[in-house]
Structure formats: C-alpha cells, structure tokens
Amino acid sequence: xxxxxxxxxxxxxxxxxxxxxxxxxxxxxxxxxxxxxxxxxxxxxxxxxxxxxxxxxxxxxxxxxxxxxxxxxxxxxxxxxxxxxxxxxxxxxxxxxxxxxxxxxxxxxxxxxxxxxxxxxxxxxxxxxxxxxxxxxxxxxxxxxxxxxxxxxxxxxxxxxxxxxxxxxxxxxxxxxxxxxxxxxxxxxxxxxxxxxxxxxxxxxxxxxxxxxxxxxxxxxxxxxxxxxxxxxxxxxxxxxxxxxxxx
Numbered sequence: 001x002x003x004x005x006x007x008x009x010x011x012x013x014x015x016x017x018x019x020x021x022x023x024x025x026x027x028x029x030x031x032x033x034x035x036x037x038x039x040x041x042x043x044x045x046x047x048x049x050x051x052x053x054x055x056x057x058x059x060x061x062x063x064x065x066x067x068x069x070x071x072x073x074x075x076x077x078x079x080x081x082x083x084x085x086x087x088x089x090x091x092x093x094x095x096x097x098x099x100x101x102x103x104x105x106x107x108x109x110x111x112x113x114x115x116x117x118x119x120x121x122x123x124x125x126x127x128x129x130x131x132x133x134x135x136x137x138x139x140x141x142x143x144x145x146x147x148x149x150x151x152x153x154x155x156x157x158x159x160x161x162x163x164x165x166x167x168x169x170x171x172x173x174x175x176x177x178x179x180x181x182x183x184x185x186x187x188x189x190x191x192x193x194x195x196x197x198x199x200x201x202x203x204x205x206x207x208x209x210x211x212x213x214x215x216x217x218x219x220x221x222x223x224x225x226x227x228x229x230x231x232x233x234x235x236x237x238x239x240x241x242x243x244x245x246x247x248x
Contacts, residue, residue: 012177012238020238023174027231030167034224044130047078059213063206065147071131072142073097080118089113101143106136114139128159147207157200168192168227175230178237188230195223 012020042054048071049057060066061074076084076093084090096110114133120126122133131152132138141149148156172189199219206212 010177011179012234013179013242015177024235024238027171027174027235030171031228031231034227038224040127043079048074049078056213056217059216060206060210061147063147063153063203063213063216064208064210070097070143071147072139075142083117084113085117089117097143101140103136103140106139110139111136124155128156148203150204150207153203153207157203160196160200164196165193168196171227171230171234174234178233179241180233188226192223192226192230195219195226199223 015023045058045062046052046054047058048061049055049069051057061069061071065071066074073094076090081087081090092109093113096105099105114122118133122130124132124134131142133142141152172192175189176185178185196219199216202212202215202219206216
C-alpha cells in the first residue's frame with residue numbers, strides 16, 4: 001500500500017501578509033488598467049455613426065464598414081473633429097474622401113494635417129488598436145468604405161492574445177487560492193479565456209457579417225465581468241473571509 005502524501009491545497013489564509021499585499025496591489029492595478037482600456041475602447045469607437053455615445057452601429061462601422069460612410073469620414077465628423085487645429089481642415093479631408101482619396105492630393109493636402117494633429121496617437125508603436133495614419137497606404141484603408149483590414153485585425157489580435165492571456169493567467173493563479181467549490185472554480189478560470197477567444201474571433205466574422213457586432217460586445221462584456229468577479233472575490237477572501245479549508 002502506498003501512503004497518500006497529498007498535501008491540502010493552499011488557500012489565502014495559508015499565505016503571508018506580504019503575499020496578500022503583493023497580490024492585492026497587482027489585482028487592483030490590473031483592475032484600474034482594465035477600466036482605462038474600457039475608456040480607450042469608448043473613445044476609439046464612439047461617434048463613428050455621427051451620433052454621441054457608443055452604439056452597436058459604431059462597432060459595425062469599425063469592423064464591417066458602412067456603405068455610405070468611411071471610417072475616416074465618420075471620425076472627422078465625430079470624435080476626431082475636436083483634435084483638428086483648424087475647423088476648416090475637416091472640410092478639406094471630407095472633400096478629399098469624396099474626390100476618391102487619391103495619393104497626390106493626400107501628399108499635398110491631407111498628410112500635413114494628419115501629421116500635425118493625428119499621428120501623435122494614430123501610430124502603431126503608440127497605439128496599435130487605432131488606425132495607422134502615418135502613411136497613405138493605411139490612411140487609404142480608412143478613407144474608403146469598409147471596416148478594419150485583415151492585416152490590422154491580425155496585428156491587433158496577436159497583441160491581445162499574448163498580452164491578455166498573461167493577465168488572465170496571473171489573475172487565475174491568485175483566484176485558485178479562493179475557498180470555493182472546486183467545480184465552480186474550474187469553470188470560472190476558463191470563462192474569461194473562452195470569452196476572449198470568442199471576442200477576437202467575432203472581429204473577423206463581423207467584418208463579413210455585420211450582425212456579429214453583438215457577439216463582439218457581449219463576449220467582451222463577459223470577459224470583463226468574469227475577470228472582475230475573480231479580482232473582487234480574491235481580494236475579499238484574502239482580507240475578510242475565514243472559512244474551513246477544503247481540497248481543490
């Protein structure tokens with residue numbers, strides 16, 4: 001007969017105060033970072049339909065495109081309008097789009113405006129989630145009807161997959177110290193990963209099928225909600241909960 005030498009799984013009450021402090025400041029920082037990401041998401045997509053606030057139509061225009069509105073035109077009429085140094089530049093850009101958005105006129109009239117007022121944010125090295133407005137090829141993509149290009153979606157997807165996966169892993173590792181039903185715990189650590197994968201997959205599907213914009217919204221909300229619950233429950237059990245330790 002072999003002796004069962006399995007040790008009970010660690011719980012929050014088994015770790016030191018220093019570890020609790022480290023875990024807590026990490027979770028709070030990640031939570032704050034996620035709120036900032038939501039704010040960035042809002043300001044990136046809001047107003048694309050020419051109306052205040054963020055709507056499903058904004059998401060559709062962003063990923064699928066619009067038959068009567070380009071992404072650049074929608075942005076210049078909406079959220080980016082206030083970033084222009086001279087109000088008259090809006091009409092210059094809109095007229096360029098109406099004329100066909102060709103390269104010679106871009107180099108002569110549009111590039112100076114974008115370089116002055118837009119590229120400080122719309123540069124891949126600064127914010128890969130925003131359209132690249134640093135050269136004609138990428139500006140042309142948003143100056144014609146259609147949503148995000150496949151290369152752009154691929155670039156943003158791989159950044160999200162690598163970055164968010166690490167964040168969810170470390171949040172999950174801390175969450176595993178919670179004293180809750182083991183089966184609930186196993187499902188809970190999988191849900192945000194599954195929601196993230198569904199969210200990113202739905203970007204590509206929405207490019208072809210506009211109604212999938214709802215899946216983009218709901219899967220993103222599910223990921224944020226599940227991650228937030230893990231953070232809150234972990235902090236609660238670290239500092240305010242004392243229960244019987246169970247294996248799992």
